[in-house]
Amino acid sequence: MKRQLKKVTSVCLGAILAASLTACGGNSAQQEPAVSAPVQNEQTTEEQKATESMESQASADVQESLWDLSGEITITAWNSSYTAIVEGADRFMEMHPEAKITVEQVADNTKLFTQLTTGTGVPDIMQFQNRDDLTAFDKYAGSFLDISDLMAKYEKDLVPAVIPLLKDGDTWLAAPWDVAPAMLFYRTDIFEECGVNPEDIKTWDDYIEAGKVINEKTNGKTKIMGFDYNGTSSFDMPLIIFYEQGGSFFDESGNVQFNSDAVTTAFGIFQKMIDEDIAMNLPNEWTDRITALANDSLCTVPYGVWFAGTLKENLADQAGKWSCIPLPAVEEGGNNQVNSGGSTVMVSSSTKYPELCKGFIEWFFLSTEGSRINMEVSTLFDAYMPAYTDESYTKTDEYFGMSPAALAAQLCEEIPDLPFPAYFTDIGQIFQSDAVGPVFVDGKDMDSVLTEATDKAQKQLEFLRNE
Structure with missing residues (x-):
């Protein structure tokens, strides 16, 4: 066409x-008002065009x-x-x-x-x-x-x-x-009805506590988090907490390291959300998320600023019911700036x-x-x-x-360097298929899963580098 x-x-x-x-x-270079002109706070349409x-x-x-x-x-x-x-x-x-x-x-x-x-x-x-x-x-x-x-x-x-x-x-x-720059998009009406103050959410532990309140007040109808437990359609949600800690799939020598503190911390937080029954599984994360947001089954999304456009395009009838705050941090006072x-x-x-x-x-x-x-x-x-x-x-x-x-502009100057060295996507696909589902769906031992996935990804990395 x-x-x-x-x-x-x-x-x-x-x-x-x-x-x-x-x-x-x-x-x-901002425009200065003309000194001799009467005070005029806004330009006319014609002035703006000029x-x-x-x-x-x-x-x-x-x-x-x-x-x-x-x-x-x-x-x-x-x-x-x-x-x-x-x-x-x-x-x-x-x-x-x-x-x-x-x-x-x-x-x-x-x-x-x-x-x-x-x-x-x-x-x-x-x-x-x-x-x-x-x-x-x-x-x-x-x-x-x-x-x-x-x-x-x-x-x-x-x-x-x-x-x-x-x-x-x-x-x-x-x-x-x-x-x-990532932020927490949340439903203002649901938070208000459940008595949750968004300003109190400073850490992921605070976020989990807020989720428990919302779960109780809505009789289990509304969850605070949704993601693909199997990782097949997306693993963006765990990555947000991973990146927040400055995590990388590679160590300083350029070798694969899935079994890092940043990964185990992120996985631990999401496992706790599942255990506390405040998360919902979204097998097809993108479309299932939109559906869950539309029927009030999900009330927050931690994502990049671009998600604002997604909400407006797909959920126009919810105008006036959404706002944004900075992401929670792993620890109070810790970094909460992430690129997504x-x-x-x-x-x-x-x-x-x-x-x-x-x-x-x-x-x-x-x-x-x-x-x-x-x-x-x-x-x-x-x-x-x-x-x-x-x-x-x-x-x-x-x-x-x-x-x-404007919020995103405040959340981008201290984002950790983006950990995307050569062949990141190829290695990430192994993490997605061999680490996420085995932990969150199959309930396998996290350390064993991450070690096995690391070994597999390292072999693939060596192959790609020598190709």
């Missing part, structure tokens, strides 16, 4: 990406002074990211008629991996899940353009945790798109138009104007921190009675 959006051509290559790929807006027009022109002028923006490029993106970048490409071409940008919608990167392997048909700019970046650098070495001349000057403006995923050694091979999702973009080393690629990346991913488009069109929380004072990030979202994006 093709559709023309002004000047941008969009090609649908697949179904909407699964939820695991769903998965971070004022000007960095301001945005000036910002667009300023961006265009800057780009023209740095990059040759003529040429024709193709970009691949998925799901809501696709919707946002279509709008961004359209606006960019209005400013730069000498540029032609085609945006292709993909369901995932299956086709891209084949293109990178064969070296044919590779798009000029391609979206990756940030967890796959370092694997791509290793597996497809030489396939990506060095964009250090663009990225190095923006390092101070980026969410610190994502920076290690953008570089191969000292060379910048990727630019960040969205990040996903996010993506990046890379440029093909074989592109004929590297300047156009870098110019578009700078405007769309490394400016307040581009971040505003991402937030307003697709509720994507960009990794470009100067945008976080923009009204698109700070204004109250009526669905929540607050701004999830």
Whole structure:
């Protein structure tokens, strides 16, 4: 299917990406009110349009002074990211008629991996899940353009945790798109009816106690946690507590270590939730979660800021019944900042138009104007921190009675470095299949399960490294 959006051509290559790929807006220079003018707290619509027009022109002028923006490029993106970048490409071409940008919608990167392997048909700019970046650098070495001349000057403006995923050694091979600071989404009406004060939830033990109260007050109808006990459809929930502790599937020597304190602590907390009957099993975690939320069987979800858009899209009738608070910590006063999702973009080393690629990346991913488009069109929380004072990030979202994006902006500066070394996804799949279900469903000894899964994953890692 093709559709023309002004000047941008969009090609649908697949179904909407699964939820695991769903998965971070004022000007960095704020406007000062004119001293001679009467006090006026809000700009008129016309003034806002004029301001945005000036910002667009300023961006265009800057780009023209740095990059040759003529040429024709193709970009691949998925799901809501696709919707946002279509709008961004359209606006960019209005400013730069000498540029032609085609945006292709993909369901995932299956086709891209084949293109990178064969070296044919590779798009000029391609979206990756940030967890796959370092694997791509290793597996497809030489396939990506060095964009250090663009990225190095923006390092101070980026969410610190994502920076290690953008570089191969000292060379910048990727630019960040969205990040996903995690928070606790909760049903305000259910909490109030059950007499639970969300401000009292500081630790996961507090969370468990709140769940017991809700379970009792609702006669077992409403649970505070839901996840796939078998891990087949997702293991995102245990990973949140794992990451909160700075956990990694690899030790300092680069060997697999599933049997770490971070894993056993996370598993222990979730086992306690099951034992206390405050959790529910979601065999198909994504769709079953939406169903459980719709019928009031589930009342909280700890997830990345992007989940705000999921709630609004799927549960519009619950507007005004949701809010967000920071995640509980393992220990009182401990870290409660976690990233849960996010993506990046890379440029093909074989592109004929590297300047156009870098110019578009700078405007769309490394400016307040581009971040505003991402937030307003697709509720994507960009990794470009100067945008976080923009009204698109700070204004109250009526669905929540607050701004999830503004909360996310407070929860991203101390996120532990993202533990996604090369082949993380491959090793994670073994953890998902060989560790989660055997512990939570089969009731096997945790230490034995984690040791066996570690041995299996280590053999697979050695195979991949020598492939």
